[in-house]
Amino acid sequence: MQPLIDNARLFGQRPEEFAGLxxxxxxxxxxxxxxxxxxxxxxxxxxxxxxxxxxxxxGNIVPPYTSEHPTSEAATIExxxxxxxxxxxVVCGHSHCGAVGALVRGDDLTAVPAVRDWLAHAADExxxxxxxxxxxxxxxxxxxxxxxxxxxxxxxxxxxxxSGQLRLHGWYYEVHTGAVREHRAETDTFEAL
Numbered sequence: 001m002q003p004l005i006d007n008a009r010l011f012g013q014r015p016e017e018f019a020g021l022x023x024x025x026x027x028x029x030x031x032x033x034x035x036x037x038x039x040x041x042x043x044x045x046x047x048x049x050x051x052x053x054x055x056x057x058x059g060n061i062v063p064p065y066t067s068e069h070p071t072s073e074a075a076t077i078e079x080x081x082x083x084x085x086x087x088x089x090v091v092c093g094h095s096h097c098g099a100v101g102a103l104v105r106g107d108d109l110t111a112v113p114a115v116r117d118w119l120a121h122a123a124d125e126x127x128x129x130x131x132x133x134x135x136x137x138x139x140x141x142x143x144x145x146x147x148x149x150x151x152x153x154x155x156x157x158x159x160x161x162x163s164g165q166l167r168l169h170g171w172y173y174e175v176h177t178g179a180v181r182e183h184r185a186e187t188d189t190f191e192a193l
Contacts, residue, residue: 018049027053030080032147033092034060034099038175041092053080059099059143060091062150063121074154081156081166089157091147092171092180093140104128104139122146137172141190144170145183 027050031041035056042052055076063071080086093100099119102109103126109116126146128139148170151157160166170183172190181190 021050025050025053025084027051027080027084028087029053030055030077030084030086030089031092032057032060032062032077032089033173034058034094034097036094036097036175038096039092039094039173044092044173044178044180053084053086055080058115058118059097059103059122060093060147061099061118061121062091062147064150065154077151077154078156081154081160085165087165088167088169089151090169090171091144091151092173093144093147094173095135095137095140095175097136097140097143100126100140100143101134101136103143104131104136135174135176137174141170141172141183144172148183 029052031052032055033039035058041054063073065074103119103122126139126143148168172181180193182193184191
């Protein structure tokens with residue numbers, strides 16, 4: 001913890017670098033990714049403060065939209081689209097994902113009931129031809145595509161997509177190499193950016 005505290009002390013000694021941020025935010029991208037500590041959106045993209053609006057959930061899950069029981073995730077998505085007017089949304093899954101791996105392997109999650117119940121929002125179990133693959137690459141990539149489809153069930157997303165004001169992107173990040181791949185609809189494959 002101490003190195004983090006030391007950096008935070010130094011970070012606050014450069015107020016001139018951040019003064020403009022007090023005027024508001026206007027990010028162009030909503031970046032939805034896993035809460036995994038190995039996935040750092042600003043590091044992956046090179047974004048500076050104010051450039052990315054982030055939504056981090058266990059397993060980068062986008063829950064079903066329901067107005068009867070709003071979720072923090074739905075509120076974040078709606079705010080990014082309706083208030084901030086982001087033009088792009090990235091759903092970024094990653095290799096070695098514990099959440100997707102648990103789904104694929106059918107892990108017993110009774111000891112962590114909140115995790116178990118959250119993962120139920122993932123929709124179908126991600127397709128995976130080799131559940132013993134520690135990277136769970138195939139499953140994560142299929143999971144990303146499922147979350148992109150889930151986003152389309154949000155009225156604000158579908159409206160912006162139809163008007164051409166919004167684009168959706170599916171990314172796959174390899175924690176062990178740093179490589180990023182994007183889903184290409186024309187080939188239905190994840191290829192290097």
